[in-house]
Amino acid sequence: MAERSDGLAGAGLGLRRALLGPLLSAENPQADFLEVAPENWIGVGGRLGRQFRELAARQPMVLHGLSLDIGGPDALDTNLVKAVRALMQDIGASLYTEHLTYCAADGHLYDLLPIPFTEEAVTHVVERVQRVQDIIGEPIALENASYYAQPH
Template identity: 40%
Template sequence: MSNRWNLPDLGIGVGLRTVHFPHILSARPQVEWFEVLSENFMDTEGRPLRVLDQVVERYPIALHGVSLSIGSTDPLDFEYLKKLKALAGRTRAHWVSDHLCWTGVMGRNVHDLLPMPYSEEALAHTIARVRTVSEVLERPLVLENPSSYVEFAQSTMREWEFLARLAEDSDCGLLLDVNNVYVSAFNHGFDANAYIDALPADRVVQYHLAGHTHMGTHIVDTHSDHARPEVWELYARSVARTGLVSTLYEWDEDIPEFDVVLAEARKAAAYRAALAAPPALAAAR
């Protein structure tokens, strides 16, 4: 199954991080694509943008943001959207993603991905904003499910229901972070498989995988380690529904050598290969 926009399966990629710039430019590693953190390149004309231009010459790119604040009650920041659109054009980004969250209200930005109450009112509010953003960007916005540590009493539906309805009614794509599903499932006590199974498969245009930190009482989405086997199992379950979808590994704390991150990302290849050649089909040959 391909996604409804026929956005390409870019294969297995990793997040572009500053500490890896020298290696990427000199060694030209065999990685299929990079995800670029939008805000790191929107307000600089220095070395980061120069490096990004060189990366774009050699690798496919998707943009991933953390400051859209799609769920906030503050007005959308059109100056931000203008810069984001320009960066997407400059990098020939295959898509532009951000998170289902809010990052601040009343003009402040706490620079965190704060969860929303999953209510009808919040859903209508977010649908309208997604439509506006997609119009401005002239492309479907792609939204990622967040990891979260609180749930609101006023929520009237589960996160996956909210996300599925948001995607259908606003016509946005989904970036499914299976580690976030695992983290939130533990923190809130829901069934991660039910989450995976409820999302509209043809709207998933990208996967995120990452490591997390178990604090005993809760799990924090630290992006500081290898992915747990349970997360890979969720990935396998979801890939079986969606088909081959661009997959990316995120490592943001205690970042190791590039090849370590790439090796972790490439674990996804086994799941993708199993999908590309189903056992029944292979036996029939």
């Protein structure tokens, strides 16, 4: 794998709260970076917040969001995007990725649903990606959704 300009390369590990202690006590981490769902760490303080930030100081982290709703019809949640930017700055994360899905409709659906394969959907997503990147101040990456039936 080619190394990115920010030094990220190799294999990552999805960070779960139960891994904080073992990762903090490990002398030589086996993962090259940690993948973090920002929704799980925005606003977390106390012992868990301190451990999370200590780990972030030791090991590179990338953010992989779960609920941006980049392809959805609801208004873009700019408060979430601003909170993601603040977390990125706080822990020194240089990469934010999301799912190319919709996951809200007047409330969070708790599922990552595929978007239609239309030019209208592309135009909609492009505008939203540009807005997110303007707020974040960095390019973002999108992960395709798995699906079993195409929405019409």
